Amino acid sequence: MNRVLVTGASGFLGRHVLPRLQSLGFEVHAVAYRNGVDLPGVCWHRRDLLEESAARDIISQVRPTHLLHLAWCADPANFWQTADNLRWLDATTRLFAAFAECGGQRVVGLGSCAEYEWGSEVHCHESTTPTHPFSLYGKAKLTAGHWLDAQATAGQFSAAWARLFFVYGPWGHRSRLPGVVIDPLVEGRPARCSSGIQRRDYLFVEDAAAAIVAILDSSVEGAVNVASGEPVPIIDLLKGVAHILNSEHLLQVGAIPDTETNNPRSISADVTRLRDEVGFTRSVSLDEGLRRTADWWRQTRYSQAS
């Protein structure tokens, strides 16, 4: 039986990944820094992967055949430039090394569209778009992906690097889009936002989780963009949720000035590899995804983890 170890398993993406892995027949082991998520059949391991011996301990205990590494520093307030990115890079290579030592077969690590060079507009292709990240986060992710690729080239295991674009949905952070707007709107307060003219590739979190699990379950090697392939103006996203919440009058478009730097007019993804080699296409439309996101927000209000 295939046994998968999932890091960052209690996070935004991780909690959506677990049931999909179970449905594919994996024995699921999940690592979390704090508490796990109540899900029957998942074996939780509470560990801090930044501790030097943690990776080796957990890997030698679980002896997974598959590794899905989602954990990384993700505080919206500082993840772009915090030196914690280097600590996570270090922890990540320790994890990959321990997995190789234990005879693990297949790894998928979580990369980012921030690994690409962002000009004024960028359409990201895995092998032809230059990778010159503006942020320490992007640089550390890029380095981790290259490290994994080198290990795979050396025959240590099979590996892919899932470069995630923009994700939204239940359990999204309230300081990120579209949460930053939904949060006040569900309370009937005005929601200030920028012009929203920038185009971004948004994927519903359950689709993102399904794509990443499909990559793990495939034999595709190297970098794979995880996105919808259909960028939309951010304002469409915001107006969409405002419409669903019957509160378009509370949306204050342009109340916040647009960020000048590292804010391309468009960030889109070439999803040819994901579609043709992994065989994945999204199943939740933007409208449907926004409706489900808004529903979840209304139901949970302030009960979600902040």
Add this chain to the structure above:
Amino acid sequence: MNRVLVTGASGFLGRHVLPRLQSLGFEVHAVAYRNGVDLPGVCWHRRDLLEESAARDIISQVRPTHLLHLAWCADPANFWQTADNLRWLDATTRLFAAFAECGGQRVVGLGSCAEYEWGSEVHCHESTTPTHPFSLYGKAKLTAGHWLDAQATAGQFSAAWARLFFVYGPWGHRSRLPGVVIDPLVEGRPARCSSGIQRRDYLFVEDAAAAIVAILDSSVEGAVNVASGEPVPIIDLLKGVAHILNSEHLLQVGAIPDTETNNPRSISADVTRLRDEVGFTRSVSLDEGLRRTADWWRQTRYSQAS
């Protein structure tokens, strides 16, 4: 006083680097796996950097302000794909981490033109040419360079990554060009070679050493190509040494078939950064360099390290 630690100091490039560092006023500490080189004023440390504690030990003992990291697996027979590349990648990040911990100021690491994607022909620019190495060596070097860049971005030190192209000169390996041809010719034996139509950017080893020291002594950050900027057909190099050795009749051009894979028609370097930002231009012409290489080979014959 600035104190530099040089790894791989007894190697082909390393031994040419040491006197230049001394002439710039550095206190020079040199690490070698085996024996050092007899050079007054250089302090040698015999260590195997692949040992887990070696980097931290040597760095905390020497406490260098500058680090020039040249050591890597370099066996011509297997360096492209040996798993030792991963061990050197690991050792390299330990070295950089230890240097940062000790408050080191400036690092230059040794990269390679093999980090770039080699199509049928490639003109390599540091930031616009895609980096998709065909070899494990190239992948590991690329990863190390990205790791260094991430540390520099986090403010741990100032750093540059010297991407070396093709180097020749005294102490070159006899199984590499042009040694593979000079070696038989100085003995009066026939020298078999391929067509030699491929163009490569060759730099005399003393110029390469001077360029790398100039980069260390500058504040330039990130990747810098180290090359002449003037690619020549390999056959010009071979005919040049045969002419100097009065043995053109012994050169058997085409006796060895050209390698089909990973053997681009041309590999050249954009040296704008090296010239304009570092302020370096080569001082030894190809003719002069070949003459000095042939002279050295004649004098030492088989006495050089193999």
